Amino acid sequence: MHTAFLLSWVVSNLPAGVAPPVPLEPVPTPQQLAWHEMEMGLFCHFGVNTFLDQEWGDGTESPDVFQPSELNPRQWVQVARACGMKYLVFTAKHHDGFCLFPSAYTTHSVASSSWRQGKGDVVREVAEACHEQGLMFGVYLSPWDRHEPSYSEPSRYDEFYKNQLRELLTQYGPVGEVWLDGAGSAGHTYDWEGYFALVRSLQPNALIAICGPDIRWVGNEDGLAPDTVWYVQERDGKPVWYPPECDVPIRKQYWFFHTHTENTIRTPEELLEIYYRSVGRGAGLLLNIAPDRRGLLPDEDVVALKEMWRIVSTTFRTNLAENKPIIASNVRGNDLQYAAENLVDSNANTYWATDDGVTTAVIEVDLGVPTRFNRTMLQEHLPLGQRIEAYVVEVHENGNWKTVIEGTSIGHKRLDRFSDVSADKVRVTIRKAKACPVLRGFGVYCAP
Ligand code: FUL
Numbered sequence: 291m292h293t294a295f296l297l298s299w300v301v302s303n304l305p306a307g308v309a310p311p312v313p314l315e316p317v318p319t320p321q322q323l324a325w326h327e328m329e330m331g332l333f334c335h336f337g338v339n340t341f342l343d344q345e346w347g348d349g350t351e352s353p354d355v356f357q358p359s360e361l362n363p364r365q366w367v368q369v370a371r372a373c374g375m376k377y378l379v380f381t382a383k384h385h386d387g388f389c390l391f392p393s394a395y396t397t398h399s400v401a402s403s404s405w406r407q408g409k410g411d412v413v414r415e416v417a418e419a420c421h422e423q424g425l426m427f428g429v430y431l432s433p434w435d436r437h438e439p440s441y442s443e444p445s446r447y448d449e450f451y452k453n454q455l456r457e458l459l460t461q462y463g464p465v466g467e468v469w470l471d472g473a474g475s476a477g478h479t480y481d482w483e484g485y486f487a488l489v490r491s492l493q494p495n496a497l498i499a500i501c502g503p504d505i506r507w508v509g510n511e512d513g514l515a516p517d518t519v520w521y522v523q524e525r526d527g528k529p530v531w532y533p534p535e536c537d538v539p540i541r542k543q544y545w546f547f548h549t550h551t552e553n554t555i556r557t558p559e560e561l562l563e564i565y566y567r568s569v570g571r572g573a574g575l576l577l578n579i580a581p582d583r584r585g586l587l588p589d590e591d592v593v594a595l596k597e598m599w600r601i602v603s604t605t606f607r608t609n610l611a612e613n614k615p616i617i618a619s620n621v622r623g624n625d626l627q628y629a630a631e632n633l634v635d636s637n638a639n640t641y642w643a644t645d646d647g648v649t650t651a652v653i654e655v656d657l658g659v660p661t662r663f664n665r666t667m668l669q670e671h672l673p674l675g676q677r678i679e680a681y682v683v684e685v686h687e688n689g690n691w692k693t694v695i696e697g698t699s700i701g702h703k704r705l706d707r708f709s710d711v712s713a714d715k716v717r718v719t720i721r722k723a724k725a726c727p728v729l730r731g732f733g734v735y736c737a738p
Pocket of ligand 1 (some may be wrong): 335345
């Protein structure tokens with residue numbers, strides 16, 4: 291008999307394993323889960339402001355000022371991809387109302403510009419570049435519109451806005467995120483529910499962010515999440531999965547390109563700090579690099595981002611705990627399926643879990659020899675909900691256990707930094723959890 295056959299016969303006749311933990315509701319939608327995996331996206335603010343050295347246009351700008359000389363969104367997407375970004379959000383219309391696509395509902399658009407004799411469509415080029423190169427494409431369509439005359443009549447404006455949404459969501463292929471900015475809208479009534487329903491019907495996989503129900507604004511424009519990040523939030527009186535996205539411009543204060551602002555470009559070290567305090571705290575990072583008047587991402591900004599990404603990828607290239615011996619104080623049903631080995635196997639789909647009711651536990655990795663490191667990474671298995679509330683990381687150095695980190699939430703990813711240690715063992719104690727902990731990954735790294 292073939293061994294392969296024998297093996298499959300044995301496996302298929304094994305008793306069914308211990309049941310997985312019951313999901314801790316609410317849990318993320320498949321689209322939110324996929325978004326957590328993306329971690330980082332590129333925000334691109336581009337429009338009439340780019341050519342006028344301004345941040346907020348008032349809607350009186352002439353479409354003719356929009357004259358990119360070398361527009362090439364493929365370059366934007368290449369940069370994003372090379373720097374670990376998995377999506378791009380583009381300003382199809384900012385507060386000035388100027389549409390970067392030839393909307394049929396207004397004349398305030400690229401169709402009225404002498405640029406490419408009114409035949410240009412920036413949204414199309416950005417969407418195509420994203421789709422070609424495998425980046426998720428997202429749109430920013432400012433609800434606040436300072437040009438559109440119907441804006442003063444909310445119900446008429448709602449129709450106008452929905453028409454523009456429909457254009458963007460039906461003519462440019464898959465749209466993965468719709469970014470609904472709340473700026474400038476205080477006191478105005480929008481048919482938000484109607485907008486959401488339209489997005490759901492036309493692009494059921496699109497995440498509706500900020501004023502929408504799928505992704506929340508982190509609450510500042512510095513790219514920083516608080517140290518403790520809870521995905522479950524109260525919205526309309528109901529607990530829902532509502533993870534934060536940190537949006538931040540690479541040039542301090544400037545979402546759009548301005549001349550003579552190179553001195554405001556954040557340094558690679560500052561960008562790294564942002565990375566640790568957004569992605570490293572379980573939030574998403576949406577970093578803005580504004581295309582310049584050529585229609586390209588400026589070289590200086592790209593250099594800073596690339597250097598930040600080089601440091602991140604060098605740091606996290608080698609997981610010193612990978613496939614090292616690991617033990618746990620409790621394994622669900624003593625079933626191999628939930629073994630602690632799953633934490634260091636580099637397989638994102640397997641996880642370690644404890645028995646129901648066991649909300650404190652320890653895992654310990656044996657590195658074999660004293661090993662230098664200064665970073666750890668923890669990841670929860672989010673399909674079963676966010677569970678862990680407090681944990682401690684200790685290292686075994688010169689024969690003694692020493693605490694290096696006392697943390698709270700983990701979520702999709704928690705990166706912790708501490709000064710160099712030289713330890714032969716490292717352990718993580720889960721001190722408090724809302725239900726039995728379910729972790730999918732643990733990493734130990736040495737940043738240069
Ligand atoms: C803000 C806007 O007012 C800024 O211009 C920019 O678009 C930023 C992302 O959101 O609310």
